[in-house]
Amino acid sequence: MERGWLERLQGGDVVLIDGGxxxxxxRRGVPMSPEAWSGLAARDNESTLRAIHGDYIRAGADVITTNTFGTSRFVLQSAGLEEQFARLNRLAVGAAQAARADVADRPVAIAGSMSCLPPGFDPESYPARAVERAAYRELAALLADCGVDIIALEMLQDVEHGSLALSAALETGLPVWLGVSARRRDSRLVAYDYPERRLEPVLEALIGLGPTVVNVMHTPIDAVGAALDAAKRHWRGPLGVYPELGSDCAADAPTPEALVECALESVGRGARLIGGCCGSGPEHVAALTEARARLLAARNPSA
Ligand SMILES: [Zn+2]
Incomplete structure (x- = not known):
C-alpha cells in the first residue's frame, strides 16, 4: 500500500494531486453521460482515460484520482446501467493502475473517488436511505478490493448523504479524504449546489466522523480561503485544496498561474495537499510542480 503521501503530509511537506x-x-472529446457524467469513459474510452492519468503523473502528481465520481449503483441504475457497476468501477481503477505502472518513476498513490451525486443530478431522486447506504458501502468495498490507496470523498455538501458516504469509506480502513464543496453567497460560505445551506455546520458534523484529511475541493478560487478557515475552526489534521477552475473549460477559466497563486495562499493558511478540480489539466499540475520551491517557502508554521 502506498502511504508515503500521508507521512509526507504529516511531516509538513507539500504533496501534489492531479487536476480534473x-x-x-x-476536453479530449469524450462524450459525457446525462446521468453518470464521465463514468462510462473507463469502458468506452479507456485509452484516453489512461493517457490523462499518465499525463498527470508526468506533470508531477503524487496522487491520482480514479474516474469513479459518478458510478455508484443508484446513479448507474438511473442510466439503465446497473449491471455494469462492478465492471465500470474495476476498469476505472485499472486505468489508473495501468498508467501508474507505465509512467511512474516515483511513489504515486491512487485515490478512489466517491461522491453523493444524486441520480440524474436531481436531489429529489435519492433512493431510500438503506439503499443509499448499501450503495456507498458496496462502492467503497469494491474500490478497496481493487487496491486503491485512499478513498477520496468528493463534493460533499450535506450531513444527510455525506455522513452515509463518509461512514462507508471509513469502514474500509483506508485513509479517507473528506472533500467538501462551497461557494460564496453575499458574505456567507454556502454549499456549492445549495446556496441556502451554510457549509460550516456540515463541515463540523462530518469532521466529527474522523476523516484522515479534509479537502476544500470543487470550490471557486474566491471561496477557498473562507472554506479553509471554516475547516480549521473544527479540524487540526492535514488539509488540502483543489479548486474548481470552471467545469466547461471556458476560455476565461483561471490560468495555471491563477491556480499557483491560490495554492500559495492556501499553503500559507495551512493546506499541504494541493491540486486542481474541474477545468484544470496537466498544464496546471505542471505549473504547481514548477512552483514547488515557492509553495514550500509559503508554508506558515503558525497557520
Ligand atoms: Zn470538480
Missing part, C-alpha cells in the same frame, strides 16, 4: 479527470475527458 471528467473535465479533461470532455
Amino acid at each position: 479527470t471528467g473535465s479533461e475527458l470532455r
